[in-house]
Amino acid sequence: MEWFQSNPEDTNRGDQPGPARLNSVPKPKGVSLTEAISMTSVRKTFGKKVAVEGLDLTVNRGALLGLIGPNGAGKTTSIRMIMSILFPDSGELSVLGKNSAIESKDRIGYLPEERGVYKKMKVGAFLRHMAALKGVPSDGAATKINEWLLKVDLPDVAKKKCEELSKGMQQKVQFIAAVLHEPELLILDEPFSGLDPVNMRLLRDLIREQHERGTTVIFSTHVMAQAQDICDRIVMIHQGHKVLDDTISDIRSRHETRVIEFEPLDPSGLESLSIDGVTGTRQGERAWEADIGDGIEPARALASLASAVPVNRAELRRPTLEDVFIGIVTGDGASEEELRAAVRAGAVVTEEEE
C-alpha cells in the first residue's frame, strides 16, 4: 500500500544515518552512534487503566523510527513519558544519555498530537518565544525563523496573528517551533493529521531532511501506511504492549502473505469459480484477491490461478503493516474485517473492549 510517492533517491532510511548525506549536512553537536532513547519495563497507568505495560524500547542515535498502533494503543503516553511530560509508574528510561528529558529539553524537538499556538500572538513573536525557551540565542533566532518560514512556504506570515492562519499553516509553524533549535532528537506525534496531500509531502521531505542531517526521528502515527513509507524501523504498540519491533524489510520477509492480487480479463463468474489451491476470490480495493488455502505453496496457488483464469496481472500481495498488525492481534477475538475497518478508522475493537 503506497501512501504517497516515495522519493526514489531515498534508499537509506534505516537505523543508521546515511554517511554520504551526513557528510554534506552538519551534524548536531554530541551525536554518536549510541542510544538516543532507552526504555526498560516501563509501565504507566491512569487509575485502573493500564496505558503502557512492560515497554522495552531502544532507539539508536540517527534512527528514523515509526511508532505505530491504533488510537488509544499507548503511543502518545509513551512519547509523553519520553518527553518527561508524564512520568512512568515503574521501569527505567533514559533520553540522550540523561535519566529525564527535562535535563535535555533544549536538545529535543517535539510536535505533540494535541498542538496549538498562542492565538493572539504574532507568528514571529511566537516562534521567537519558543526559540528563547529552547535556548536559541536571540540574535540568530530572527534569521532562522525567516529562513524556516520561507522553507515552508509561509514567507509573509511573521507579522500575522497565529489565529489568522489556517490549521495547516499553524501546523507548519508548530513544526518550525519543534526544529528551530536544531534538535538531536525529534519526536513527532501524528504529524500529518489535518494536512492536505501537498503539505503532507512537504512535511515528509522536511522530516527526511532532519533525519539526513543526523537527527534521531521518532514518528508516531495510527495511519500505518505513512510509517511504512517513511520509516525503516517500526515499533508497533497495541493495548499498551509492544507487539512488534523490526525493520520494514524483516517484517515483510517474516510475515508471509496468503493473498494473491490479480486483474482478470473477464471477471464474470469469478466468485463461483473453483480454483485448485485457492479457498475463495473477491473484489478487493485495488484488484481482485484470492485467498491461498492452508498448506498450499503460494507459487503453486499462483500457477493454478493463472491457468484457471486469463489475467492481465497476478502477483503475491506484499504484506502491509496493516496486514501484519491484523495478523498479530487477531488472537484478541475480533474478526479480521472488524479489525481492518477499525484500524483504518484509527481505532481497534477487541473482545475486552466489547
Add this chain to the structure above:
Amino acid sequence: MNPTKILRVAAREFASTALTKGFLIGALVVPALIFAMIPLIGILVNQAKPPTEQGEVIVIDRTGSVGGLFADRISPEAIAERRMELTEELAENIPDLSAVPGAADAQESMNAALQQALGEVPKISVDQRAADADVEAIKEQVRTTLTDGVARDDPDRLLGALVIAENAVMRGDGDEDFGGFELFVRPKLDDRTVGEIRSAARWAILEARFSANNEDREELNRLTRVNAADTQEITETGTREASFELGILLPGAFMILLMMGVFTGGQYLLTTTIEEKSSRVVEILLSACSAMELMTGKILGQMAVGLLLTGVYSSVGIAALATFALTDLIDPMALVYMAIFFILSYAMFGSLMAAIGSAVNELREAQSLMGPVMLLTMIPYMLFLPISRDPSATYSVVLSYIPPISPFVMMLRVTSSEPPATWEVLLSIAVSGAGALFCLWFAAKVFRVGLLMFGKPPNFATLVKWVRMA
C-alpha cells in the same frame, strides 16, 4: 529548574497581560478617569443652579408676639446678612493656606460649595392672619392653589402656613413645657426653603421667650457655648488634627489594595492557564520547559501584574494623603509588610488559581472549584471593621495565623491603631510562608497532571487524587 526559562515564561505572561489595550484601559485608564471625574463632578454640581423659591407664608400667631419677629427673620435681607456672617466665620476658622499652591482657588471653590449647599436666598413674604384664624380654612386655601400651575418664582405663590401655638412663649397654668409651632407646606417645596422657615420660626419663638422673661439672648448664648478645639494627636514632630475615621479606614484600604493585587493577578493567571490548556499550546510549552518551570514562570509573571496594579493604586493613595499632609499616617514598615504579605498571599492564591486553571477546560467549569477559595477571602473582608477596631481580640490574633487569610488579617492588624509586636508579624509571615509552600506543592502536582487532562471537570476529591498520582 532553569531560571532563564522561568523568567522567559514570566516575561511573556506579564507582557501578554499588562501590555494589552484591555489591561491598560481596564486596570489603569478607567481608574485614572474616575479620579479625573471627581473634580469634574464637583464643577458640574457647583454650576447647577439652585431653584429660586418665591412666595408667601401665612402666619397664624396665637401668641401675638412671634409673628413680627418671624417676618423680620425670614426677610431676604436678613437671610443674606446671616449667610454673609456664616461665610466670614468659616473663613476665620479655616487654616491659612495662602502658602499652598492653588489654595486661593480652593477657597473660592469652598465658598461656591457653601452657597450651593445653602441655595439661593429665598424671597419669602409673610401674610399675618388673625390669632384665632381657622387652620383648616388656611390649609384649604393652600390646597386650592396646588393645581394652579403657579411658577416657582411667582411672588404670589402660596408656600404654606405657620401656626404658632398659644403657649409657645408663655406656659399655661400647670404646663410643664412650652408649646411650639406647626408648619404646613405645599408638596415638593425646596428643602432649604423649608429649613429657613423652620429655623426662623424657632429663632422668633426663642427671642419672644427671652424677651418675656427679660433675659439677654447674647448673654445666654455665651453662657451655654463651650469653645472646644479639635482633638490633636501628638506626633514625633509636632501635633496634628486627629482623624479617627482615617484610623479605621486605613487598615481596610491596605487590605483591599492587597486583595485587589492578589485577586487581579490570580484571576489573570486562571484565565491564561485555561487559555493555554484549551488552545492546546500547553504541550508545546511542556516540550520546552518542565511543568514546574511553566507554573513558576506563570505565577511570577502574574505576580508582577498584581504588583504593578497594587503599586499604581498605592501611589495614588499616598499622593492623596500627601495632598492633605497626612503621609505620616503611614508607617513605612507597613509598606514593607504589605510587599511581603502580597508575595505570600499571592503565592497561596495564585498557585491555587493555577491549579484550578490547569484542571478545567473552560472558565465556566472553574466556578465550582473557585467557590471555596473565594469564600475564604470573604472572611477578612467581612471582619475588617471588628478587626480594625479590636486588633488584639482573640479572633483577630487567631485569624492572623491561619493561611491563606493570615496575610490579609495581619495587614489589618499591622496598620491598625494597636499594631502587634514584631514577633507576631514575623510568626504570621512564617506561617503564611509555610502555607505558600504547601499551596505551591499542591498546585505543582495538580498542574502537572491537570494540564493534559481533558473531559469531565474535576472536583476537589479528584484534585486530591491527582496529587497522589503525580
